[in-house]
Amino acid sequence: MTSSHSDTAQGAARDLITQLVHHPYTPPAGFVSPQPPVHKGSSVLFPNVAAMRERRWLDKSSYTYGLHGTPTTYQLEERLCALEGGLQCLLVPSGLSALTTVSLALLNAGDQVLLPDNAYGPNKDFTEIELKRLGIDHALYDPMNLADLQAKITPATKLVWLEAPGSVSMEFPDLIAMVQLCRARGVTTVLDNTWGAGLAFRPFDLLADGGSLGADITAHALTKYPSGGGDVLMGSIITRDAGLHMRIKLTHMRLGIGIGANDAELLLRSLPSVGLRYRAHDVAARALAQWLGQQPAVVQVLHPALEGAPGHAHWQALCGAANEGQGAAAGLFSVVIDPQHSQTAVDRFCDSLQLFKLGYSWGGPISLVVPYEIERMRSQPHTQLKAGTVVRFAIGLEQVQDLRADLAQALTKAFG
Structure with missing residues (x-):
């Protein structure tokens, strides 16, 4: 009793702020929820x-x-x-x-x-x-x-x-x-x-x-x-x-x-x-890549899951068995715009897009587009690519029909 009384008296004598910093309460163990707890800390305390x-x-x-x-x-x-x-x-x-x-x-x-x-x-x-x-x-x-x-x-x-x-x-x-x-x-x-x-x-x-x-x-x-x-x-x-x-x-x-x-x-x-999202990006990207491949301004589609794309056979060998034989791929692809269209026209196409935003990175909910000067990015001849301007698309989680309509109106504005 003496020791306990002494500890209590000592605690009572401490300043309020010190008591707050060193408050002894510890919540009971056993709390479980779907998301794991977040532990923050630079200093880690040791018992001795x-x-x-x-x-x-x-x-x-x-x-x-x-x-x-x-x-x-x-x-x-x-x-x-x-x-x-x-x-x-x-x-x-x-x-x-x-x-x-x-x-x-x-x-x-x-x-x-x-x-x-x-x-x-x-x-x-x-x-x-x-x-x-x-x-x-x-x-x-x-x-x-x-x-x-x-x-x-x-x-x-x-x-x-x-x-x-x-x-x-x-x-x-x-x-x-x-x-x-x-x-x-x-x-x-x-x-x-x-x-x-x-x-x-x-x-x-x-x-x-x-x-x-x-x-x-x-x-x-x-x-x-x-x-x-x-x-x-x-x-x-x-x-x-x-x-x-x-x-x-x-x-x-x-x-x-x-x-x-x-x-x-x-x-x-x-x-x-992540699996659900990856599959959704994949399905939408393939649909849009195939549609773009049919447009007059596009001379090549660069999507490894599509036949004719550079390295498609290698993709098929490594990724083709997933999803019950449909294969798996990210929601990312590029197209080559016919060289008859100037860089200015390609830039106008990208600027005319409304749902696709200009921005780097990918994997998020918003679809992105970036035009590239591929010649400045390579030191060796890129024989797998046709001549033209490369535009990369990162497909988000919007509905395919809305993205396709956005692409269609921008193609018309930029290339007629």
Whole structure:
């Protein structure tokens, strides 16, 4: 009784604000709801010095500091592993951050990295400028020519970037053959899996035999389909090899990379519907791509799920069995506008669209359009593409008939 009375008296003597800061109430355990709780915190409190010294965060068995993980981020990481078929996941503030963190973790001065010529532009810029400053060499390969990749792998090659399909021009490479080649040469592969999103194909199980062949690493812009709202910037780095994961994780830690708890909350809320949304985007995009292919102003449709598109056979082999044989693809495609129409006319077409908004990124509810100068984005001849101006469409969740009507009126205004 004496000790309890003394503690009570001491508490009563404390200032009101101190009592608020150190309020002892803890809610009862056992509250369960459909959405996991959001844990926020930079400081993590320890019961004693021994616990502070013994806790480890590298194996996710406990918590030491908010930057190294919370129950919320651990849950998101595990769910993303389930989505892509990986075993370890790191969260970063953007898709581009996922790309750059992988390269910084795995490459040293004197190493070489290979990228497809149709790689995501900011990744090429990072490689050509920032990595070059660090003494890291690079080369660009033709993603539709396996022999070109094979010829450019040297003893200095430590990392090969893969994209399926390529950025903007949408060529779908022979991903299986590329991974087989790199594995035979002992080169680590990293796949930008933003388009596939873990849904079009299994990046760590390309042969669908349980995992005998797959990419070593995936980098994923969660900004797109996992988010689905156009309001979150986040990326992930997923692996199946513990040693490879730890190399990247330590670099991730030293760079001080972290994400916000509220962003993790939004991703956890969106993930259960990602399959439904991905399928809806896919169905609408194919319908609109096929319709645009019939319009006089369009000389080529670049959608890997459509016959005649660059790499369609490779898409069919990898993605064609999904959805009861209908295959799976993202809601993203490009068209080539007949070169008889000027850039001014193409710009007028894009400006005339009402439901399609001008904007980068994709995977959200609003359809987007961007015209591109593809010649400025490529260093090698793009023989798979016909001459003309490339326009990329990201299909949202609007009704197909409304989007088709919008396209029709803009085509008339711009091209007659």
